[in-house]
Amino acid sequence: xxxxxxxxxxxxxxxxxxxxxxxxxxxxxxxxxxxxxxxxxxxxxxxxxxxxxxxxxxxxxxxxxxxxxxxxxxxxxxxxxxxxxxxxxxxxxxxxxxxxxxxxxxxxxxxxxxxxxxxxxxxxxxxxxxxxxxxxxxxxxxxxxxxxxxxxxxxxxxx
Amino acid sequence: xxxxxxxxxxxxxxxxxxxxxxxxxxxxxxxxxxxxxxxxxxxxxxxxxxxxxxxxxxxxxxxxxxxxxxxxxxxxxxxxxxxxxxxxxxxxxxxxxxxxxxxxxxxxxxxxxxxxxxxxxxxxxxxxxxxxxxxxxxxxxxxxxxxxxxxxxxxxxxxxxxxxxxxxxxxxxxxxxxx
Numbered sequence: 048x049x050x051x052x053x054x055x056x057x058x059x060x061x062x063x064x065x066x067x068x069x070x071x072x073x074x075x076x077x078x079x080x081x082x083x084x085x086x087x088x089x090x091x092x093x094x095x096x097x098x099x100x101x102x103x104x105x106x107x108x109x110x111x112x113x114x115x116x117x118x119x120x121x122x123x124x125x126x127x128x129x130x131x132x133x134x135x136x137x138x139x140x141x142x143x144x145x146x147x148x149x150x151x152x153x154x155x156x157x158x159x160x161x162x163x164x165x166x167x168x169x170x171x172x173x174x175x176x177x178x179x180x181x182x183x184x185x186x187x188x189x190x191x192x193x194x195x196x197x198x199x200x201x202x203x204x205x206x
Numbered sequence: 207x208x209x210x211x212x213x214x215x216x217x218x219x220x221x222x223x224x225x226x227x228x229x230x231x232x233x234x235x236x237x238x239x240x241x242x243x244x245x246x247x248x249x250x251x252x253x254x255x256x257x258x259x260x261x262x263x264x265x266x267x268x269x270x271x272x273x274x275x276x277x278x279x280x281x282x283x284x285x286x287x288x289x290x291x292x293x294x295x296x297x298x299x300x301x302x303x304x305x306x307x308x309x310x311x312x313x314x315x316x317x318x319x320x321x322x323x324x325x326x327x328x329x330x331x332x333x334x335x336x337x338x339x340x341x342x343x344x345x346x347x348x349x350x351x352x353x354x355x356x357x358x359x360x361x362x363x364x365x366x367x368x369x370x371x372x373x374x375x376x377x378x379x380x381x382x383x384x385x
Contacts, residue, residue, distance in 0.1 A: 079261030098242030
């Protein structure tokens with residue numbers, strides 16, 4: 048669905064660009080390819096790590112570790128899980144919902160969802176490539192800490 | 207050739223490790239390869255149009271235009287535009303980095319780029335709708351309301367933390383990503 052939107056947009060822009068200037072379009076496409084090829088090595092590494100990680104972790108194991116009564120330790124574990132894993136959202140949200148019904152706590156799930164989206168240990172090498180080590184690491188650390196604020200507030204509000 | 211091998215060294219090493227792993231535990235190894243292949247298909251499906259749009263953006267949109275709307279001194283309007291652009295995005299966070307590089311080339315301010323990255327990471331509109339339906343409106347809206355100030359605060363802290371010189375280096379580096 049999202050893919051379709053971007054393909055349509057890219058096609059329309061490409062067509063308009065081509066009609067307006069063939070040479071500029073060619074330069075644009077060349078830039079597009081170079082930018083893509085530039086991150087391809089790191090991207091492939093990320094994809095392999097994702098495969099390895101998801102094949103070992105599963106929902107049952109996670110819910111055992113971050114249950115309602117797991118307290119602070121559970122919240123910490125959930126934060127670490129969220130930071131190091133890369134699960135596509137269309138898998139992550141239903142999993143989180145399932146974990147909630149099978150006894151995970153709201154704060155634990157909130158910190159998991161938040162770190163999952165904002166913190167990326169696996170993609171850190173890519174981020175460093177664009178932003179340098181200091182900015183990339185600081186952003187991830189700040190997002191990690193911020194996720195506990197999110198968990199605290201959600202724990203208060205949603206209960 | 208030698209250069210290519212060197213660039214893909216990490217990938218090749220990991221690939222060999224996964225093959226060895228599969229020989230030890232066939233089931234989990236095959237599952238890992240399956241998931242990797244699936245994610246790769248996803249990337250191939252989502253990423254090419256993003257890069258094509260970026261390439262065209264780079265060629266057609268004049269720097270002055272981006273500076274005016276998202277550069278230093280673009281004020282609250284720049285913040286809102288960065289937020290909306292990040293939230294309208296699709297795909298995983300690593301898709302945001304090349305976009306950020308083109309923004310740097312076009313003179314978008316550092317804080318607006320950080321806001322864009324923050325919005326892309328966690329306030330994406332399609333994801334939000336999905337979050338509402340799976341975790342409930344109370345959960346999703348609370349998270350959104352905390353995230354908006356959170357993203358801005360993180361951007362401001364980072365901006366303070368990174369020196370002018372370091373910022374210059376980052377922008378200089380962005381000039382070279384497609385050359």
